[in-house]
Amino acid sequence: MKWTWFHKLASPPHFYRLAGRLTPWFGWSALIVISAALYGGLVLAPPDYQQGDGFRIVYVHAPAAWMSLFTYVVMAVAAAVGLIWRIKLAHAVAASCAPIGASFTLIALVSGSLWGVPMWGTWWVWDARLTSELILLFLYLGYMALRSSIDDVQRADRAGAILAIVGVINVPIIHYSVEWWNSLHQTSTVMRGDGPAMPASMLTPLLMMFVGFKLYFGAVLLTRVRGEVLRRERNAAWIGEVLQK
Amino acid sequence: MTLSSFLHMGGYAAFVWPAYLFTLALLVLNVFTARGTHRRALTEARRRLRNAEPQR
Numbered sequence: 001m002k003w004t005w006f007h008k009l010a011s012p013p014h015f016y017r018l019a020g021r022l023t024p025w026f027g028w029s030a031l032i033v034i035s036a037a038l039y040g041g042l043v044l045a046p047p048d049y050q051q052g053d054g055f056r057i058v059y060v061h062a063p064a065a066w067m068s069l070f071t072y073v074v075m076a077v078a079a080a081v082g083l084i085w086r087i088k089l090a091h092a093v094a095a096s097c098a099p100i101g102a103s104f105t106l107i108a109l110v111s112g113s114l115w116g117v118p119m120w121g122t123w124w125v126w127d128a129r130l131t132s133e134l135i136l137l138f139l140y141l142g143y144m145a146l147r148s149s150i151d152d153v154q155r156a157d158r159a160g161a162i163l164a165i166v167g168v169i170n171v172p173i174i175h176y177s178v179e180w181w182n183s184l185h186q187t188s189t190v191m192r193g194d195g196p197a198m199p200a201s202m203l204t205p206l207l208m209m210f211v212g213f214k215l216y217f218g219a220v221l222l223t224r225v226r227g228e229v230l231r232r233e234r235n236a237a238w239i240g241e242v243l244q245k
Numbered sequence: 246m247t248l249s250s251f252l253h254m255g256g257y258a259a260f261v262w263p264a265y266l267f268t269l270a271l272l273v274l275n276v277f278t279a280r281g282t283h284r285r286a287l288t289e290a291r292r293r294l295r296n297a298e299p300q301r
Contacts, residue, residue: 027276043251053255060268099278103271111264118260216272220279227283230290239290 010089012229013238019222026222030215037212040205048202057115059205062190063213065108068136069171071101071217075143076168079161089225091157092232094164095147096224100217102140109133120184128177129185132170139167153232 008014041059048055075097082090112130113123124130143163150156178187190196196203233239254261 043246047255052257054257054260056254056257056261057264060264064268100275103275107268107271110267114260114264114267118257220275223276223279223283227279227286230283230286234290234293240294243287243291243294 010087012089012233012236013242015089016226016229016238016242019226023219023222023226026215026219030212030219033208033215034212037205037208040208045202045205046199051119054115054118055202057111059209061108061111061115062206063209064104064111065133066210067213067217068101068104068108068133069174070214071097071104072136072139072164072168072171074221075101076164079164082157083161083165088157088232089229091161092225092228093221094161095157096221096228098140098144098147100220100224102137102144104213105133105137105140109137116184125184127183127185128181129174129183132174132177135170136174139163139170143167 009018037059041056045056047053075094078090078093078097081087082094109130112133116125117123143160146163147156147160150159177183178185189198190203190206198206230239252258252262
């Protein structure tokens with residue numbers, strides 16, 4: 001197996017240029033897909049037979065919650081790659097994931113609370129799903145605080161990586177929390193053994209929103225990593241070559 | 246469907262719209278902070294390049 005593509009991708013100047021070319025594609029396609037999903041979710045999808053139009057919060061809540069887990073896995077895998085193979089770019093990716101993941105987590109928590117008030121009669125309960133998602137927010141914030149408390153970038157990379165990798169245990173706990181424990185939160189509607197329990201008119205905008213959030217994540221992450229790479233490589237010769245064009 | 250019935254959200258307007266607005270606000274904020282991070286790093290890199298030039 002040839003690993004040359006990987007080494008090329010991990011080389012900062014190559015990545016910097018490639019990311020710069022890719023970002024607009026991710027950004028604009030995210031805008032288009034999210035707009036279409038908004039129209040599908042807010043206008044075309046029928047009201048729920050139990051929750052009426054209140055169910056429409058799902059179109060921001062579920063994609064944000066899925067992305068809060070996805071971003072964490074990306075962060076932990078990047079941190080592990082950086083730790084094991086000493087690839088600086090991987091650490092830059094991990095560091096860039098944290099604020100984005102924290103934002104997705106906060107969106108999931110706040111939109112979930114706003115959904116809980118009319119449907120559950122409470123904005124918060126200390127049950128397994130909600131508590132483990134709150135812990136995810138603290139993992140992201142703790143990771144960011146740990147990094148910013150260490151001046152040396154390489155030491156911050158290593159310490160952050162260990163926290164990120166240990167914290168990954170929380171990801172399956174969040175996912176299975178609604179099955180392992182009695183939760184006020186419903187079990188999964190989309191990812192279940194017998195297929196999604198939702199008609200296509202409701203499900204399509206949800207899946208589109210998920211794709212849109214992924215594309216958005218791509219655009220924001222690439223932009224952040226470019227800044228992070230420039231900052232880390234400030235004394236490298238390639239920066240002059242890239243910027244003088 | 247009229248605009249007012251759309252905005253009314255079947256009585257759930259007070260929950261649906263704040264959820265969407267909060268999501269929009271945070272997504273937009275992330276775009277600006279990401280671009281800001283990149284722009285600051287670019288400015289700093291350009292400044293260092295200018296300062297390094299005379300020594301060559």
